[in-house]
Amino acid sequence: MNAARGRTGRPPLTEERKAAIRLEIARAAVDLFVAQGVAATTGEQIGQAVGVSARTVWRYFPTKESCVRPLFSTGIDAIADALRQWRPHRPLQEAFDRLWTGDALLPGPDIGALLRLTRTEPGLRAVWLQTHDEAEPVFARVLAERAGLPYDDARPAIRAAMLNAALRAAVEHHAYRTDESATDPGAVRADLVAALRSAVALAAAGIA
Template identity: 55%
Template sequence: MTGRPEGRAGRPPLTERRRDATRMEIAEEAVRLFGAQGVAATTAEDIAAAAGISTRTLWRYFRSKEECVRPLLAAGIGIITERLRAHWRGETSLAQAISGIDDPGVVAAQPIGALRDLVRLSRDEPGLRAVWLETHFDAEAVFATVIAEGTGRSECDLAVRVEAGMLNAALRVAVENWALRPERAAGLPLGETLAAALYLVARRLEAEPPPHTDEKPVLDLPAPGRRAEG
């Protein structure tokens, strides 16, 4: 995810905005070409030509042709991060913050269709799947920082790391669920799908323990500080 140096306020400089716009254009063209002719048949030269830049410039931005799609994923993570911060600033509820991704202004500013195509491609293309998973791996540390800032805890706190991992997994699964639905299938928009996933996580965390049964739990773990018997 692209970020600005700490302490900088307002919009990023024009050169940074141009760089980010170029990276996003490359990402969209890469997804379009990957979808049309496959990853293996698409070269870095193809992507550069479609984006109107030199191959040398493309390699300045990205390590591989598969890496070209990362800005699409990073943009989504960045939006969610800012909405989480807005929630902890008291500006909105968590559900409203996440479901607000579907606001017309947000949707118009983001290549939602390209994101859907990319997630679908990642099912069968190992290189793209690796970028998808790596982006979420990096996002987990970002979410831990945001949770720590919002709740006054340390980002090294085990509970914070677990919460960040749960948040990250819920968001990843929700985006995949949204993207992989058939075009004509009924379903929630992206933001509402994300909010629904977070609601399910919260319900699981807050649920009453199940009544006693003779069935062995799926995860039979000892309480913290105790050794497992046997």
């Protein structure tokens, strides 16, 4: 037969839906990690919490610890985007003004619990540090373009490292000293924003 056969089965997932599934898996993983520890958590449990198979979990993430990566990368992606939109001859702090009132830097209360776990769970700590390590060249490239410098120039790389370290230290400091029983999301967010503003101000002198 020469007639073309139509495609059967489920339609392919959109990138938006894939991202949503990744985030659902991440949040389910954090809930389980907090409740019973990383060692006791399985891919099957993470999948059940989301309503997918363990096979689907492993399709999106290579390890159970890496399941949390979307919660880390969301804020970093927002920072890179803010740097791209940073207007010439304007203070660095101004580049992040819109982030302080958005949701990208704090996807939910689970991020604080997750960061506190990174102090005692080496696998989660490795994912956190790797996410920042991979973000640094992105920051450097944006800063190089803005300054009209070649990508292999050391100055954007150093400035990106300064900003990256300052932001990471601020977020960790906020998470580590926030009471796990805190019930006022507004107060928690205000404290995070204050920590990030301080970090940006400290880094600004070497980046402007």
